[in-house]
Amino acid sequence: MTRNFFLHIHSPRVHKYSLQPRYTLGLGVMAGFLFLILLVTGALLMLYYTPSVERAYASVKDIIFVVPGGKIIRNLHRWAGHAMVLAVFLHVLRVFYTASYLNGRRLNWIIGVVLLVVTLGLSFSGYLLPWDQLAYWAIMIGSNIAASFRELTDALGITSLFDIGGLIKKLLLGGETVGQAALSRFFLLHVVFLPITMLVLLGVHFWRIRKDGGLSRPFNADEIIAQKEALTSKNTNDKADIQNSQKKEQKVWAWPAALWGELAVLMLTLAVLLCIATFFDAPLREQANPALPENPAKSPWYFLGIQELVSHSAFAGGILVPLGLLAFLISIPFKDREKKNIGLWFSGPAGIKIFLLSMLFAFISTTILLFITIRFGWLRDWLTDIPQLFIIVVNPATIITLLYAVWSLIIARRTQSSRQAAIALFTCVMTGYILFTIVGVYFRGPNWDFYWLKSMWPVQ
Numbered sequence: 372m373t374r375n376f377f378l379h380i381h382s383p384r385v386h387k388y389s390l391q392p393r394y395t396l397g398l399g400v401m402a403g404f405l406f407l408i409l410l411v412t413g414a415l416l417m418l419y420y421t422p423s424v425e426r427a428y429a430s431v432k433d434i435i436f437v438v439p440g441g442k443i444i445r446n447l448h449r450w451a452g453h454a455m456v457l458a459v460f461l462h463v464l465r466v467f468y469t470a471s472y473l474n475g476r477r478l479n480w481i482i483g484v485v486l487l488v489v490t491l492g493l494s495f496s497g498y499l500l501p502w503d504q505l506a507y508w509a510i511m512i513g514s515n516i517a518a519s520f521r522e523l524t525d526a527l528g529i530t531s532l533f534d535i536g537g538l539i540k541k542l543l544l545g546g547e548t549v550g551q552a553a554l555s556r557f558f559l560l561h562v563v564f565l566p567i568t569m570l571v572l573l574g575v576h577f578w579r580i581r582k583d584g585g586l587s588r589p590f591n592a593d594e595i596i597a598q599k600e601a602l603t604s605k606n607t608n609d610k611a612d613i614q615n616s617q618k619k620e621q622k623v624w625a626w627p628a629a630l631w632g633e634l635a636v637l638m639l640t641l642a643v644l645l646c647i648a649t650f651f652d653a654p655l656r657e658q659a660n661p662a663l664p665e666n667p668a669k670s671p672w673y674f675l676g677i678q679e680l681v682s683h684s685a686f687a688g689g690i691l692v693p694l695g696l697l698a699f700l701i702s703i704p705f706k707d708r709e710k711k712n713i714g715l716w717f718s719g720p721a722g723i724k725i726f727l728l729s730m731l732f733a734f735i736s737t738t739i740l741l742f743i744t745i746r747f748g749w750l751r752d753w754l755t756d757i758p759q760l761f762i763i764v765v766n767p768a769t770i771i772t773l774l775y776a777v778w779s780l781i782i783a784r785r786t787q788s789s790r791q792a793a794i795a796l797f798t799c800v801m802t803g804y805i806l807f808t809i810v811g812v813y814f815r816g817p818n819w820d821f822y823w824l825k826s827m828w829p830v831q
């Protein structure tokens with residue numbers, strides 16, 4: 372039965388190129404296992420968790436302190452959630468940098484982008500459920516970001532006619548503030564709608580990999596594998612043997628060749644997760660108190676880069692840039708029309724150079740912009756009565772986007788290659804995202820002011 376199930380998910384025969392650990396790094400499989408772990412631990416947590424404002428916090432405390440094994444299950448669930456977000460991010464990097472979105476894989480890439488959104492939605496919706504201060508204020512921030520269309524409609528003076536920001540917030544929270552309606556909605560999203568969507572989409576994702584002829588690989592993958600095997604075999608001098616094996620298709624039966632690799636990823640993921648869950652407890656602060664705001668109130672780490680941008684213009688940082696980012700991700704397989712170097716990390720040495728240069732460019736430009744905003748503030752600090760509409764257009768989020776786009780255009784001109792232009796833009800976005808996230812996680816304190824160390828925060 373196990374074998375049957377396995378062979379329904381995989382192609383019966385897989386190429387040896389796809390089995391090399393340094394090609395996929397096992398990241399897609401790891402994300403899939405983490406989702407399974409989340410399903411199992413989540414189902415167990417549901418036996419004791421109560422999604423009501425009065426009982427949620429106490430039920431989580433019961434899980435930690437009363438239910439046998441409850442603490443470790445909760446720890447596993449929480450850390451697996453963070454690990455899955457990280458694994459999916461890294462999986463996107465691996466698929467992008469090996470140009471695996473081409474050769475008929477456009478649809479699977481787009482399904483992947485939706486999977487990314489669902490993964491973030493699953494993690495974010497779970498954040499509210501413990502109903503502690505961390506959860507409450509993180510969701511308050513998140514829902515304000517979602518409502519930040521209001522900044523634009525306010526600036527245009529049309530909020531009373533067309534309050535789309537308010538509508539989004541109402542849909543999300545079931546009201547203006549985070550209360551029972553919000554908790555019920557987040558619970559339903561977290562345990563019903565998003566997991567079902569994820570399961571269906573994962574089914575299509577895996578089916579497409581089969582339909583697309585297995586994982587992407589270079590057109591001369593057979594030759595590459597034959598030469599590699601010849602180098603490691605004992606009678607390397609036998610040229611005829613090498614030539615013969617180069618003509619052979621280098622595929623093997625998925626059962627058991629792929630099985631061993633996947634089991635190794637499973638064991639490693641489980642072992643690391645168990646260690647983390649044993650030694651590090653998932654946080655639980657005091658019970659949520661709407662009258663006692665957290666300062667700083669921080670959203671989950673993967674949204675802190677956005678929160679950093681939101682601090683100047685909520686609409687530009689919270690809506691324009693994330694939507695632009697999604698549009699950019701979806702457009703990649705349509706813009707990159709090159710056929711060569713698919714299945715090669717960074718599309719070869721030229722791509723590695725563009726990757727490193729783009730990382731350097733993004734690092735320097737983002738750091739300078741961050742320095743200016745932290746040291747000198749932004750337009751509102753210099754000209755108090757400047758129209759907000761102007762700040763929506765000219766702010767760190769739009770400026771940095773423009774800089775990255777110009778850099779990518781320069782690379783496109785210089786190299787005459789849409790692939791290199793995509794590598795340049797993607798690398799800039801990734802570097803910027805990491806830098807903004809680091810600043811948001813480590814260097815922002817009360818009132819979103821900059822502090823080198825947490826110990827320097829003023830006593831509140």
Ligand code: HEM
Nearest residue numbers: 395398399400402403466471479480483484486487586587
């Ligand atoms: C819930 C999250 C996801 C899971 C569990 C998942 C799982 C997988 C697995 C197991 C593979 C095959 C092995 C591997 O490449 O590591 C794969 C391949 C692929 N994934 Fe994902 N994936 C997820 C999200 C994404 C995202 C966010 C994208 C893109 C935005 C994406 C795009 C692709 C593509 C295009 C392939 C085919 C790669 C190739 O042919 O080499 N996936 N995915």
